[in-house]
Amino acid sequence: MKPFPVIIAGPSGVGKSTIIRSIITEIPELKPFKTITTRPRRSNQEDRYSFINVDQFQGLIEKGELIEWAEVHGNFYGGLKKDVLEILNLGKFPIPINAVDVQGVKTYRQAFPNLLSIFISYGSLDELPDRIRATRPDATEEDIRTRMISAQKEMEAAKDFDFVVANPEGQLKQTLAKVRDIIKKRIRG
Template sequence: METGKLIVFTGPSGVGKGTLLRKLLTQHPELVLSTSVTTRLPRPGEIHGTDYYFVNLEKFQQMVANQELLEWAEFAGNYYGTPRFQVEELISQGKWVILEIELEGARQIRQTFPKALRLFILPPSLWELEQRIRRRGTETEEAIAKRLRRAQEEINAANEFDIQIVNDDLEKALENLEAALFVPC
């Protein structure tokens, strides 16, 4: 049986992680994106069990206390975490499981799952990251400033990761991502 693998995918908000992951998963359906647990409310169109497992704060705290999460963190007033059983089960079946998580969670994974491959997606510059966030048109000036401060902290931690990929050109970044994942061992 093929050995499973855990792949941690991290980078600042607005860097294009989601876009890169969607393209990667389309081209490599053998990869599995882990479904996170969150205390935030579902957005329109999101489906429980597909996009996230939506739980209340009490249930989330119970999962933390019972060590049911590989990692967890608070972000923007809500809690997010990775269900341990689901990930361990998939890896035991030989699957390659991707976690798209925040820096704090990635640091926890380094402790709880040291063999994980940890990837960090970087913007070409902080200025370009700001432009991407502004183009979304969904953030207040205060929220943009907060995201940029956090992004700088995250970028400063990029060297903690096994591989850093700059997302300056989507196709080039995807090629670099594929090379990092599928290099013959």
């Protein structure tokens, strides 16, 4: 089996970070790589981000050091080529995994044709406002409206992914089981 990265994507508040945190404890072959971002750190922030300023981010773009990048809700996000390649160059394992913006999957697929991409969707878009409020307590109603509009557009991108897994409110265990099975099946070849 040739080494391959795993990309998890989906709209805001769908549970991407929660899924990755859980999956990496269940599948020891997975190794997360960080997302570079210009957005402010949240109080409940996990370690999967490196925070830099806009000038530093622009420098990474100019030097061609990012696999992909996107501006999302006024902030920049991207993945460093060297981080993914360092993991892949170790051989069959570990397998790099990260959550990326929906816009980034096509660029990742160009760089890594054997990419495994999993889109996480809501059970229903009606769940989104409550999920955003839970993960972003300082979100304004305007923030929520903006994220609702983005989520509707992002849901249309699901067709570009290898797998689509719904994560309805209250069914995280079932969602994790589906994602785990998809990844383990790919590992087994």
